[in-house]
Amino acid sequence: MIATLDDLDAAGTVVGLRVDINSPVDADGRLLDDSRIRAHVGTISSLLERNARVALLAHQGRPGGDSFTTLEPHADRLNELLDAPVEYVDETHGTSARAAIADLTDGTCVVLENTRFYSEEYMEFDSADAATTHLVERLAPVLDVYVNDAFAAAHRSQPSIVGFPHVLPSYAGQVMERELAVLDDIESTTCPRTYVLGGAKVSGSIDAARDVLERDLADTVLTAGVVGNVFLVADDHDVGKASTDFIYDQGYWDEIDRAAALLEEYGDRIEYPRDVAVERNGDRVELPVGEMPPADDEPAMDVGTETLAAYEEILEESETVILNGPAGVYENETFAEGTQSLYRAAATVETSIVGGGDTASAMNALGIDGFTHVSTGGGAALALLTGDTLPAVCALDNAPVS
Numbered sequence: 001m002i003a004t005l006d007d008l009d010a011a012g013t014v015v016g017l018r019v020d021i022n023s024p025v026d027a028d029g030r031l032l033d034d035s036r037i038r039a040h041v042g043t044i045s046s047l048l049e050r051n052a053r054v055a056l057l058a059h060q061g062r063p064g065g066d067s068f069t070t071l072e073p074h075a076d077r078l079n080e081l082l083d084a085p086v087e088y089v090d091e092t093h094g095t096s097a098r099a100a101i102a103d104l105t106d107g108t109c110v111v112l113e114n115t116r117f118y119s120e121e122y123m124e125f126d127s128a129d130a131a132t133t134h135l136v137e138r139l140a141p142v143l144d145v146y147v148n149d150a151f152a153a154a155h156r157s158q159p160s161i162v163g164f165p166h167v168l169p170s171y172a173g174q175v176m177e178r179e180l181a182v183l184d185d186i187e188s189t190t191c192p193r194t195y196v197l198g199g200a201k202v203s204g205s206i207d208a209a210r211d212v213l214e215r216d217l218a219d220t221v222l223t224a225g226v227v228g229n230v231f232l233v234a235d236d237h238d239v240g241k242a243s244t245d246f247i248y249d250q251g252y253w254d255e256i257d258r259a260a261a262l263l264e265e266y267g268d269r270i271e272y273p274r275d276v277a278v279e280r281n282g283d284r285v286e287l288p289v290g291e292m293p294p295a296d297d298e299p300a301m302d303v304g305t306e307t308l309a310a311y312e313e314i315l316e317e318s319e320t321v322i323l324n325g326p327a328g329v330y331e332n333e334t335f336a337e338g339t340q341s342l343y344r345a346a347a348t349v350e351t352s353i354v355g356g357g358d359t360a361s362a363m364n365a366l367g368i369d370g371f372t373h374v375s376t377g378g379g380a381a382l383a384l385l386t387g388d389t390l391p392a393v394c395a396l397d398n399a400p401v402s
């Protein structure tokens with residue numbers, strides 16, 4: 001049984017709080033979306049109001065990636081959102097970081113620097129070995145307890161996620177608690193239950209599709225995005241050179257056989273696009289499957305209106321819908337129609353659960369709300385829906401009791 005904040009005597013306690021505020025940023029590192037930062041305000045405020053002393057741990061981006069930046073903008077945004085003072089230190093476990101933690105007073109918070117600025121954080125360990133990393137060995141002695149609120153990174157067995165629970169009394173934060181309560185209990189939702197698997201996480205989506213079909217969790221799986229294109233190819237349709245090259249370049253070519261095997265076994269419960277919207281000289285041109293392939297330089301960027309009509313009919317008959325990943329390249333307004341229409345239809349279903357950091361950002365960008373639950377996690381939500389045990393949850397489950 002995982003301990004929660006209800007079990008923590010917070011007053012005067014130095015709390016190492018791991019959150020996931022990994023956010024879209026522009027070329028200058030400015031925040032483009034603060035959904036994940038806002039999602040953690042409840043947990044942070046609750047601890048500060050109870051006079052805890054909070055050291056915030058988080059990652060931003062991946063080494064070498066475009067969004068691999070400092071957490072200073074995140075600390076500035078938290079300062080705007082929280083009533084209590086939020087400091088920032090440009091270190092994670094060095095002397096300045098430990099001094100900043102020692103200087104905390106009741107009800108104050110310091111944001112430590114991006115955990116992934118240190119190479120060990122981007123490696124995977126079991127909980128015991130993670131506890132021997134520099135990050136954990138240097139920070140644990142200056143912390144009293146650890147709280148993990150970073151559901152969106154819960155599928156990563158990295159030191160800041162699984163190391164501290166091996167050596168400190170540990171608790172789930174409010175986001176972690178809420179996400180597990182919803183996503184780890186899909187069985188209790190009512191049927192017919194439809195899954196919409198879109199976006200670009202093809203391997204995880206096919207894992208999830210197989211799992212929910214094998215476990216009879218899904219009455220229907222609707223595919224869209226790159227996932228939908230892979231299923232089109234798996235059923236011997238030619239999506240055109242541009243999208244075929246994209247699938248290959250993303251390393252998803254082997255997924256086509258896995259998708260074909262799923263169609264073979266569960267074809268009556270899997271839907272893929274009947275038409276796609278391709279980009280032709282910058283315009284949106286819809287092509288029914290029977291008229292494909294498009295020209296070599298015309299990528300399939302969205303699902304078409306015929307597909308949307310068919311999918312929306314299935315959603316109208318559904319009692320529960322779980323969605324992960326957008327239907328198309330929603331960042332480009334010309335190809336946002338599929339995501340907008342499909343997610344608006346999904347929001348009218350009795351129980352609607354949205355997974356995915358990108359998907360949640362898409363919902364905000366497109367002004368779509370009304371869902372029962374919007375997860376902060378993409379890969380983590382998919383892993384949970386696939387029946388995987390999340391390393392973060394396993395570590396919390398085995399943590400020493402305070």
Ligand SMILES: Nc1ncnc2c1ncn2[C@@H]1O[C@H](COP(=O)(O)OP(=O)(O)OP(=O)(O)O)[C@@H](O)[C@H]1O
Nearest residue numbers: 199200201225226301328329356357358359378379
């Ligand atoms: N047909 C398509 N071709 C190429 N890219 C697509 C297509 N459809 C959707 N995408 C891209 O998929 C990306 C989002 O997919 P992803 O699976 O990462 O979503 P997510 O799980 O909600 O996000 P995350 O887990 O990364 O927070 C978007 O950037 C979008 O542009």
Ligand SMILES: O=C(O)[C@H](O)COP(=O)(O)O
Nearest residue numbers: 022062152153357378379
């Ligand atoms: O954005 C996410 O999915 C989480 O923050 C995990 O990030 P990662 O995929 O870079 O580990």
